[in-house]
Amino acid sequence: MREVVIDPITRLEGHGKIVIKLDENGNVQKAILQVPELRGFEKFLVGRTAEDAPQITSRICGVCPWAHHMAATKALDDLFKVEPPLAAKMIREFAYNVFMLEDHALHFFVLGGPDFIVGPTAAKEERNLVGIIKKLGADVVKNVIITRKKLRYLEQLIGGKITHPVLGLPGGVAKPLSDEDWKICFDTSKEGIEFAKFAYKALKDIVLSNDQYVELIKSDAYTHKTYYMGLVDDNNNVNFYDGKIRVVDPEGREFAKFDVRNYLDHIAEHVEPWTYVRFTYLKGVGWKGFVDGKESGIYSVAPLARLNASNGMATPMANELYKEFYQVMGGKPIHSTLAFHWARVIEMVYAAERMMELIENPEIRSKDVRNLPKERPDVGIGVVEAPRGTLIHHYETDERGIIKRANLIVATQNNSARMVLSVDKAARSLIKNGKIDDGILNMVEMAFRAYDPCHACATHSLPGSMPLIVRIYDSDDNLIKEIRRD
């Protein structure tokens, strides 16, 4: 063993482990991303009362509890065959966009963004919030923290608890928006738009105006031609809360568009013995192993995939940014993994604009927010776009609404096969002749960090200690370097 380097990480949600094997020339023979956990939510949902699912499943992940809460709530509408009143849907979508804005901001400024804002090979002590403070100033960070606090306060006003809300019920929401709460929501929405614009300006000033970064984003090391999936509205625009699932092929042509109720016709999962995560793929193409291209059923979700799978954004400012994005990057679809960050900021603008649209609509203040279920429950399937991609909850119950079977297709899981590809390719492209340093390894990590992965969700498991372990073996299987971040 030549050396052991230990180096913790704080910019990934959930466990991840990368193993890199070198050949005799010190070049990469294989790099593998493993996910080492499982919790079993699908199993212990069995026997629970269905209306409890939105609260139980939010405990899958405390980082995106709202996504699980909302997917479960929508599955309950379907299960009990009850349409919520318009105001209830609007309150849900409003709260959901608040959450998307807050969560994307966290990734942009704290988890993934430092790679760009501070620099991909900057010293590791700097590639975090500390570096951001140095680079952008304490005021900027204060703005992020204060805005986050305000957005989270809205979540509490609407959802009771911030982290594990109690808002969602089949056929509506637990409580209407009071006049005082409405005012706070309105004011914060205004600030949200300014905040999203500010994030976009930071992206533009720091990343897009730097040719080296743009080149890095476009480079082959971070490119994969796969299918893309996302929810779209009637005009094929991005929607986080509702719509049809649309899939485009690697050339950007519509491959499928379906109601989530039919997801079993389109999505299947592959199991490998070396990781706890299940790999989703398109049933219509099939599992062809860890390869990209049109012949492989591997697809991608989350911000870039959502933009690729749609024709535009439904709000004006975000749509302008959408057009600019494809213009600068040279057309659709964009296959550059690092462009996820850019797409994420465009989505922040959309989320803020959408909050404003909803809160300005007088209908959201209606007190009619519940329709009681009257039908017998049997099967319920719901979908939302989590920050990290398409999220599907599927419950089957007896006639009393006791869960008999549950299936969860969780956002990060949809990206899990593409992430394995990304880590392998980045490692192969960046590690040459045995030369490895922290900067290079960070650039390998950037290949998965761009997805904003949450392995806690992917395995319905636990973020636990969130370590990233990189073990590098030479061709004789000697461990030559271990980087642990735990």
Next chain:
Amino acid sequence: MPKAKVAFYWCASCGGCEEAQVDLADKLFDLVEAADIVLWPVAMDFKREDVERMPDGSIDVAIINGGIRMSEHEEMVKLLRRKSKLVVAYGSCAHMGGIPALANAYTKESIFKYAYEEAPTVNNPEGRRPEVRASFDGVELELPAFLDYLKPLDEVVEVDYYIPGCPPTPEITWEAISSILSGKLPPKGHVFGSDRALCYECPLNETKPEKISLDTIKRPHQIVLDPNKCYLTQGVLCMGPVTRGGCKALCIKGNMPCTGCFGPVDGVSYQGAKALSFFSSIINIDDENTFRKLVEELGVDPLGWFAKYCLGKGTIYRKKEER
């Protein structure tokens, strides 16, 4: 006087407990004033090796969240116990197992079988499962193994204090941290929060009658709750009477009943049994058939209703594994 040393650590956590700590927001600055944080994986770069190098007993307080699900968790909390003067269980997972401990009612085998073979989307005719040792394209790989059950922290190491909630509120978190740091130590085993039931701080308490008697029970989705009337009087189970106060009735302000995340009040060891006996005592049905019908029609879920956060404390379900 040297600053106190504080460690934060997470085991089988959803990350919500960290969010609650980050939600301390401006109080975080006060914390950094008063103490050196020597471990905090969510926000800082210290690691296990750093902790190993510290002398035993040199950390003043270790605040640990999440249940114990993997062998690494066990090792890490034992290490932290050795290094720390005080250990605090933070959040209902560390306190009582939390919601992930509902898995204890199922065998490990059945959890694996469902996840990797039976789930409707899984296509795995070869019956592959994750293995502790496996290889991929010629590379040998290891995966950590799963413990048989999820255990609360005090089943693995001695715990001095508890901060309840799923997650705890930033207010209680701050109250506990500042009381420990100022040396105003409560008696060992103390659970922060209120020492009375949630009902005492519930805004609907005025409408709660002295004696409650339920002729029937309604599930939350079957009724539009009146936000101005105690939920029990509306026939909906609310865990308020058997749950420690301290959250300021967050769920109730969200117009939903309490589900019990703050755990039992002082003197009660198992919240699930207490809840069951409380609700049995207020159900006003003395005819067996009526009672049976109610239970059957309602689809009573005693684990989910009464022991949602505390099943990790109940050892009765673990027998299943041993058989």
